[in-house]
Amino acid sequence: MWRATYPFSSHFFLFRGKRGDYLKGLHWDGSGLCLFAKRLERSKFVWPPIVEGSTTLTPAQLALLVEAMDWRRTIAPPAPPRPMLV
Template identity: 40%
Template sequence: MIGPPKIRRVFLAAGATDMRKAINGLSVLVDQNLDLNPLSGDLFVFCNRRRDIIKILYWDENGFALWQKRLEEHKFTWPKDSLDAVKITTRELEWLLAGLDYRLAHQRLSYTHIS
């Protein structure tokens, strides 16, 4: 995926988004509904009601960029309606874009000593 040089964070806009919205409409949603800064360089991911289209909005140094993917079969795993954005990792985003359930991504384990 072509994207910003360094992805800081990835946020999913829970629930359904009207996919007729383009850059201006989605940036307003990020600012007003998600209460996040659309100019931050973070990725903001939106999904339609049928869960077969995803749009990703981000600020790329000198302007907004918008990326879209449509599945021909199957559905994206998507969080239900919520007032908050759901923060995921870039690895979970890769799973999501591959059509997998991002919630089943392996969690990082950390140990302090060997038993």
């Protein structure tokens, strides 16, 4: 059964960039629409399989996705080098 979801519900909507290195999230908190964004420097977000144009994530999958961890292996990517003053 298909169920409609709306931006003003309590759902969290995620969108990915074409290259897979950019993530945007929308959430209605009751007083306004919140936008969250994250871009990776050297890797790509690993998404669960998308069926028929959308997918539903568990809280654990969402946490791994936002942390840029591969949910299939649950191994954290190496930390990017920190900028140094010369």
